[in-house]
């Protein structure tokens with residue numbers, strides 16, 4: 001893998017056809033070089049009683065992989081397995097700004113989860129919004145109260161639908177001030193990670 005600022009890894013469980021348009025849009029939103037690759041990770045953290053993966057365990061697995069291969073790019077893993085963190089029924093995604101790793105699950109972003117006909121365009125739109133949200137956390141952005149902003153924390157698929165593929169003026173100004181120093185930046189946000197999904 002070559003040096004890049006954002007790396008999107010695609011788990012074999014996820015829809016491969018969406019990765020290129022997702023990466024193009026993420027690159028445009030952040031104005032940062034974005035590369036893609038198939039994830040070689042053997043996922044850990046499956047909880048057989050919940051039938052879900054522990055998102056924190058997945059991020060630890062991703063952190064180990066990035067250290068081993070000296071990957072400095074902010075890394076977003078896309079998978080289709082349902083994910084959770086303790087005390088939450090599920091999350092759409094989870095970011096760990098302290099290490100630069102994030103994960104997004106497409107499972108509850110698809111119409112099929114809600115018994116509706118699948119729509120690749122709608123799934124891509126939601127993946128872009130959710131993926132950009134987690135990358136925003138990796139760049140130290142917090143949650144935003146503007147319902148249309150990428151950094152708004154969606155509690156439902158309807159919230160996600162209302163969001164746009166853009167930051168509000170305030171979040172954009174913070175991003176602009178930080179993007180130039182991305183390589184040298186240190187992160188001091190809480191180590192537990194920034195979640196995206198329903199509030200408890």
Ligand SMILES: [Zn+2]
Nearest residue numbers: 144149168171
């Ligand atoms: Zn905002």
Ligand SMILES: [Zn+2]
Nearest residue numbers: 153194195196
């Ligand atoms: Zn969030």
